Amino acid sequence: MTPSPFAEGAVGRSDNAPRGQGPVLEIDSLSVEFGTGRAPVRVVDGVSLRVERGQTLAVIGESGSGKSLTARAVMGILPHGAQVSSGSIRLRGEDLLALQPGALRRLRGPHISMVFQDSLSALNPAMRVGSQIAEMYRVHLGLSRHEAQRRAIEMMDKVRIPAAAKRFRDYPHQFSGGMRQRVVIAMALALSPDVLIADEPTTALDVTVQAQIMDLLAEMQRELHMALVLISHDLGVVAGVADEVAVMYAGRIAEVASASDLYATPQHPYTRALLAAIPRSGSRGRPLTVLQGSPPDLTRIPEGCSLRPRCPQAGHACISAPPLYAIGANRLCACHAVVSEGGNVGG
Template structure:
């Protein structure tokens, strides 16, 4: 079957007093039916800007500077806002990082969910309210019908996240973007939210993009991983491939920084240095100032992603040296 989402060489620029800042640089990936692609990387790597662009929500001081985004084969870059409003919710939906700021504090959650049906489907008020209660119950909100008339502040963080999931899934979209959906939630609630997302994904054959900095969450929830650094995708592969045999020095650094419960008391290995200034990025590979594998070519030539296997790639001149087994299996 074809991909639900195809992103090819996407570039997004911000206008700043110092000049254009390219926050997303040549990003490419795809998402298939019932597949979860995780996008990982530290703050400022371009994860959330990429997600906003996929939703047609590019900030006012930014623009798509190049590339292609296709949702179910339809090129959506440059669509007018009227057409984007028809796509959002129906074909692609998003769970935002902070549900308290994403929900309108002055409106009840029932009204906000029901409005999805009224605006997109022309559903009558009573029927839309019934559907809202049904959705809230499906995502595990107890006593859903009574809680329709509660405002967002009356819900816990985990329950607000469930409300956001209900809104995102209301119109049966084909693609779902979850931007840090478990941030600030305790481990038990995290597991419940991830299980709920997986259940809904399997039931509706959703393609999903999970944006996270938590490698443990990604390991439990994703099929494939795209690692971003300084606005670029520097490595892609299955979760097992990337976690067990990282083929980019940045990915290797991320994996070594994860605590191992078997080594209690062991000192974590941090990635030295700081992310580059994207308004004035270094020549060559953006990671070379922090990279223990860097050589002269890294300081002059920016490596393009190189295939290491089926749907497996690394943007590193020395990928095989970073992971001797990266091209096998």
């Protein structure tokens, strides 16, 4: 089962994987807007994130918080009508937003790759799964059909698909959801990218398969020494593998901290609410803690702090939008109350 973030020793990675020198992926003040008939709607607002080679960053938030759109902006695959309105995205120092579409396509696979949450729609239903993996080697490396097939089977075996050589010729519908997700991961990792973005990689999988997929991602991340960005709405799912966690709400960053610090002493009221909503052992029969209200309509974001209408600690200062305050070494929090109370809201 997915480890509880409250179990002793379960929070954060336990390995001592070496870190790179500086960020391999750096997002600065990124904003994404959707055009409408009246005015553009900002769905990602000034997001800044960094991740080093060998590091795992989890980006957490409710549906609609902007985490998946941030990832799609990095990959250059925003949906129709959305566009980056400001900010920068740098991969190994290269500005991705300045690249022509062809140059960006050549980076996808060898340098940056993505695992999508819906494995069935991510695969071509009319094409054998092995051929879809082999195509990565043929298109990007120019390998022969025979050599590409050999490498694809090797990759299927690496992500622990049983009888890989035999299953090479199967179609996506012949695989279970968990095995399809392994195929998608094999495709994403085939060319050993510098950065892997995994967007809700365990959605619709049972808890046992969730844990297997998370273990596989962590294992492959260590083996390839790549940067891993995990996007999820569930703090419990990423508890055992993340080095650092960024919490998003209504398109903005609410809090950034090391996994161990964030789980031990959550500072932002929204982070505290997310953690309080995770079922704990011994809570059977008790009502779950919930944050009252709903995420804001992005076309009508509340004035000031976007959490203000739902926040039990909202005060007069919250009529102005809080910046990301530095409240300790490598820790940021967008909350006026945290600063006024000495950075110990979650004590």
